[in-house]
Amino acid sequence: MGTISPSEIAKQLLTAEQNRNTVEPLTTTYPGISVADAYAIQLANIQEKVAQGATVVGKKIGLTSEAMQKMFHVTTPDYGHLLDSMMHVDGDTISLDGLIQPRMEAEIGFVLHKELKGPGITVTDVIDATAYVIPVLEVVDSRIRDWQIKFEDTVADNGSSARAILGGKPTSLLDLDLHHIGMIFSRNGEPIATAAGAAVMGNPIHAVVWLANELGWFDIPLKAGEVILSGALTAAVPVQAGETYTAQFAHIGCVTVTFDQGKGTNHE
Helix, strand or coil, rough: CCCCHHHHHHHHHHHHHHHHCCECCCHHHCCCCHHHHHHHHHHHHHHHHHHHHCCCEEEEEECCCCCEEEEHCCCCEEEEEEEEHEEEEEEEEHHHHHHHHHHHHEEEEEEEECCCCCCCCCCHHHHHEEEEEEEEEEEEECHHHHHCHHHHHHHHHHHHHHEEEECCEEEEEEHHHCCEEEEEECCCCCEEEEEHHHHCCCCCCHHHHHHHHHHHHCCCCEECCEEEEEEEECCCEECCCCCCEEECCCCCEEEEEEEEECCCCCCC
């Protein structure tokens, strides 16, 4: 990566986020950037936010569908960190003032009551460690110009994380078949996409298994109490002020959020 350190690139991304502007793709500016470099940048960014008072409350998994992996020319998902400043609850109104080029995704969130630390984590381990699952709307945003991202760009940019809205009714995995669970994704009351849990690596549980094992190589556990977003069931859609989004899942309920240009209910 030449003379540019991960912490310096992380500061560029942090400044872009704070100023609501973008930087050129890192893969263009630093053509030698590796996936390991990108995760080092992500971690430096998160460490700086934690130093400024944020708390890590979970993780998000991205690029869990075969179609998205082909688009990025990779064969593996990616992950990012969730901070308390990103989190919202069902029915919140979120201001677009703190976002740059937001898009919306619908997914299933896992809330853990036991620590998971790989390698060697299995599907059974994830089921045992999950207190419950809930529907989630995730707002992704990119600090990279015009979403011109490659895999290393989104990894460095914390998996393009921005906001997460938790909703629905806490439901035990023991009562569910996540492979077949259906979802209707709507904008302003009009359905825009439908999907089933199988869209995420065949079953969202597989995504959490992957994450626990991937982080285990770095001696990082998934902690009790953390929220794990298992990956989008459908393609992300651009967000505009005045829009309300709802994800209605079979068995686990729904989650709704509205966007405006004002102050909203950002937790910042």
